[in-house]
Amino acid sequence: MQRTDRDALVRRAVSLMNDGVCDRVLAWRRGEFSSDVSPGVFTDTESVEKELVRNFFCGANLSKYLISETEKTEKKVLIFLRPCDSYSFNRLLSEHKFNREKVYAVAVGCDGTADIGKLKRKCGALSDIKRRGDKIIAESLYETNEENEENEENEANGAERVFDLEDVLSERCLSCNLKNRADCDEIISDGGRDAVSERFFEVRRIENMSSEERYEFWRGEFSRCIRCNACRDVCPACTCEKCVFSNPSSGVENKAAANSFEESMFHIIRAFHVAGRCTDCGECSRVCPQSIPLHLLNRKLIKDINILYGEYKSGESVSQISPLNSWTENDADPSEVAELLERSRSK
């Protein structure tokens, strides 16, 4: 595991632009607060030098933007790929979503990213937030207690609160353990965080609920959905040019679900549609403004695929063939599927 220095990224971007290799850079741009970082497209070296950041708050993956960005230039688009993003990169490539010739891919290692939602719920009004090793230091504008109620006794100008990194780390980073799998033009560094939790831990917890509990759990989660479709729009496996749900001529277009049944159907259909293609990048859960743990639906399907057709991770290579698009003699027989899945629950 290696930290990637911001300066290394800036240097590479500037020189590739100056050499005329690239004229667009996909990276992260600083915002209003230290925790406010956007995925950004840079088109000049000056803004690269001034605005590019690489830190704990760079949540967004970038490879899906290659679909549109490669169309906008005659030269190459420079992209920095973190380990998890390299899987999405491969996935998109294997579906021919962009022209590899028009991309200059640089691998960068990653030391974890924040779950901004968690962070915000933990902190009061932030004036600054920093990472120091495995601690997160949040400075508030004024003192609040644990519930973020203001603290009458101590009307200080600011207050510092310290968290363990793992408490505010994104779910996907907790179980990362990834290496860059894309065929990059260059490697600045490689490797994601060492996993501290097991990837299917939460899935198993939900599998072990009674069916009523499980139904209630998802009903509760989906009831908050506002159908903004951010989960779909960010997904590297959701690449239909026009999603049926946004296409007025499809007959099933819906800007809002007519009822809760429809609401669940949208998410379940989407999960099945990306099964075998979902790269487990965690972007769906990261972007959801209502903090719905969508990745758990996809992880459940990943887990089942692993059991029925053998270990498989979408995006490991460009040439891989999804077990759902192929048949081998070792595939589970339809008659044993139910039993195999049942048996796997307790594991």
Place this chain on the structure above:
Amino acid sequence: MTSEKTKTEAKTKMLKISLEKTGLLFEKLSAAGKLYIPVDGAAGASFEKWDGKAGEANKFEMKMSSAHNTVKSAKDVFFPQTEDLMRFRVNGKKIEVTDCSDYLNNSNNSNNSDVARADNSAQNEKTANNIILFGVRACDVKSFEVLDRVFLSEPCDTYYKARRERTVIFSMACAAPRETCFCTSFGIDPSCPEGDVSCIADGKYIYFEIKSEKGERLMSSLSDMSDISDILESIGDSDPESVASRRREIKRRAERLPLSGVSTEPFGAGTTGRYFSSPAWEELSATCLGCGACTFVCPTCQCYDIKDFDTGESVVRYRCWDSCMYSDFTKMSAGQPRLTRLERFRQRFMHKLVYFPENNDGLFSCVGCGRCLASCPVNMNIVKVMKKLGGGAGD
């Protein structure tokens, strides 16, 4: 004239309640109408219907959230995300049309098709229940003014109007504004929100200041209730000073907020030409997903679509929120007028900062609530747009 008078009178009508008794007050209020309060949930706070499940004495399970604001705004109460308007059923050679709107009872019981429109029946005025929105922040109260401009001007939206008119708003001063708040840029005072009854809390009491006749009527209907005098107290001599000092404290906090200097000055009516063709839109919109989360959480976004849904046995005509960020927004026979992401992105912000004030006496249709800052998956938002286009004011 009359409102002036009510205002001065209202000064004398300040009441207070001890914080521990809030649950009891909610119990009373919920008898006077359908009460919504902000409560904490897994994804942050949201306005929920108060259910008076009482635990031990004076303790209620539903506690008012202390969050600076709800994730979604309170606009759902007047303008729900989806709402059934009517139902068509083919019966032999006839088509039955049923009004299935629930705008009068605002309940999930859709069996009220025989209810006539509120504005042409005095009878309904009486039967319609109050809606009470408690704990609305200053920014959101201001957002209702924006929505009113849209829905109450001719042709008036009767669905909205019926709900809006019978809603009593208890606003609440902001004790703990967040780094995303910039209401003061729009001239909003978070320490002294508007509303029918304006509330402010310190560590011990909630103080109520009655601001409108509607608020007055509701408060006096409360005083008809038994044991309300145990809950609501008149204010004492020192209270006005506690309130004033509390307001000063909140103002100080608001001034120290990182975005408090964002300036609206470069925007407003007549500035279309200055920004429409700005090259900055390209960079600003480049990574927008077009998801529309910003429009759905925004208290002032007001666009909707009307669609038919075939249930198999009938067709339901419903309306639902729409977003200018969507590729099929305002699609016409000639196609979608804004073909690119950039054009759609520009529309949202130009509407808030330029077109709306242009058509509404300078009123901006952003109230600085900061929700789009908090919810955008790519952290793109109106503050970044304002700073980039308006020249970085407030750094």
